[in-house]
Amino acid sequence: xxxxxxxEKLLSVFKGAPVELKCNYSYSGSPELFxxxxxxxxxxxxxxRHISRESIKGFTADLNKGETSFHLKKPFAQEExxxxxxxxxxxxxxxxxxxxxxxxxxxx
Amino acid sequence: xxxxxxxxxxxxxxxxxEVILRCVPISNHLYFYWYRQILGQKVEFLVSFYNxxxxxxxxxxxxxxxxxxxxxxxxxxxIRSTKLExxxxxxxxxxxQGQVNEKLFFGSGTQLSVL
Numbered sequence: 668x669x670x671x672x673x674x675e676k677l678l679s680v681f682k683g684a685p686v687e688l689k690c691n692y693s694y695s696g697s698p699e700l701f702x703x704x705x706x707x708x709x710x711x712x713x714x715x716r717h718i719s720r721e722s723i724k725g726f727t728a729d730l731n732k733g734e735t736s737f738h739l740k741k742p743f744a745q746e747e748x749x750x751x752x753x754x755x756x757x758x759x760x761x762x763x764x765x766x767x768x769x770x771x772x773x774x775x
Numbered sequence: 776x777x778x779x780x781x782x783x784x785x786x787x788x789x790x791x792x793e794v795i796l797r798c799v800p801i802s803n804h805l806y807f808y809w810y811r812q813i814l815g816q817k818v819e820f821l822v823s824f825y826n827x828x829x830x831x832x833x834x835x836x837x838x839x840x841x842x843x844x845x846x847x848x849x850x851x852x853x854i855r856s857t858k859l860e861x862x863x864x865x866x867x868x869x870x871x872q873g874q875v876n877e878k879l880f881f882g883s884g885t886q887l888s889v890l
Contacts, residue, residue, distance in 0.1 A: 699875050699876055703881075709883070710778075710779075710866075710881045710882060710883040710884070711818070711866065711881040712881065713878045713879070716876060716878075718876045719876075753817075753818060757875055758875065761831075762808070762820040762823055762831055762833070763808075763820065763879060764820065765810075765817050765818040765819070766817060767816065767817040768817065768818075
């Protein structure tokens, strides 16, 4: 069964500090991984997907198949990065499976 | 950017009552989804819908739940006889082609409270 684990419910960092939001997954095949973000009082929205190998708002995430991880990183956190971050996984025709989410709080 | 819209934003109902949650997906999208999030828990898949029929559903989506596309724009989730444990935020989403790498567009959610 597919499973996404985000071990931290809450992560607090100071503005300008590096950020790493952890995501580990369990899936035997070749998964497609995503990070979704939900800012305060806004809807869930896609932040980035591993297939695109893109950097959005300074965030990057690398799929590590050996460690079955897809950690989200940003070298210098900004206050506007404070939000709920959800790691999600899908494969083939299976629906998107979400982790429980990590609340990032960036302190000025 | 086009948006998925959901109404109402909040719904309060008595246990055993029927509720209908409404969604208007993005107009040219073909795949529609319902997810829910119980307070403090993860976002869970309920059902996906394509070409006027359910393409996949989770264990949560039992006989009390149904979905419908009554016209060319709306996509509804009906809960026939609500239970206390149905209290959650319900999210509608849509995608253009339902591809694996495709972005899902989410609505802002309907907070359902069952008393």
